[in-house]
Amino acid sequence: MNKDDPANKDDVTGAAGFAKIARGLTDLFTVLADFDQLPGRGRHEKDGRVMEYSFGTRTLREAAGEQEAPEEMHVRPEAPPRRAAKRSSLEVLEPVTDMFDEPTEIVLLFELPGIERKDIRCILDGDILLLEAKTGERLYRKETLIEDKLAAGAPQLNLHNGVLEVRLSKKT
Numbered sequence: 001m002n003k004d005d006p007a008n009k010d011d012v013t014g015a016a017g018f019a020k021i022a023r024g025l026t027d028l029f030t031v032l033a034d035f036d037q038l039p040g041r042g043r044h045e046k047d048g049r050v051m052e053y054s055f056g057t058r059t060l061r062e063a064a065g066e067q068e069a070p071e072e073m074h075v076r077p078e079a080p081p082r083r084a085a086k087r088s089s090l091e092v093l094e095p096v097t098d099m100f101d102e103p104t105e106i107v108l109l110f111e112l113p114g115i116e117r118k119d120i121r122c123i124l125d126g127d128i129l130l131l132e133a134k135t136g137e138r139l140y141r142k143e144t145l146i147e148d149k150l151a152a153g154a155p156q157l158n159l160h161n162g163v164l165e166v167r168l169s170k171k172t
Contacts, residue, residue, distance in 0.1 A: 057156040
């Protein structure tokens with residue numbers, strides 16, 4: 001047997017590779033033995049090794065080709081049917097907005113072409129002003145952050161030629 005023969009080097013490397021594989025499998029089986037007490041999905045750390053795992057409902061008996069007794073069979077409940085969102089032809093737009101900080105009030109101007117006063121909803125919730133206006137197939141929606149220095153009370157609305165003026169009184 002010649003040590004310089006390439007065929008002999010493959011045998012030595014192959015034996016060393018097989019030893020590494022066997023050692024790795026031994027470590028894997030040791031870790032898997034600890035999984036008896038673990039849930040079917042999670043993360044396991046041992047001896048500096050981290051393993052994230054997820055086990056299906058298949059058992060070792062099923063993998064070996066054995067049939068489970070009917071009373072042992074696991075029946076998965078049928079998933080409820082998914083509801084699809086209804087398609088809408090409604091176009092959602094953010095209106096062009098101007099904000100003015102006056103000494104006694106804050107004035108906001110919103111461009112809402114084609115909107116009537118009855119179709120406007122304007123709510124002040126804490127420091128957020130929500131504006132929604134709907135007409136035909138358009139919905140204008142805008143949330144605006146306002147200073148927290150406002151006096152209690154509802155916003156004053158004035159709609160003229162498609163421009164909504166919103167006045168918010170400041171605390172004095």
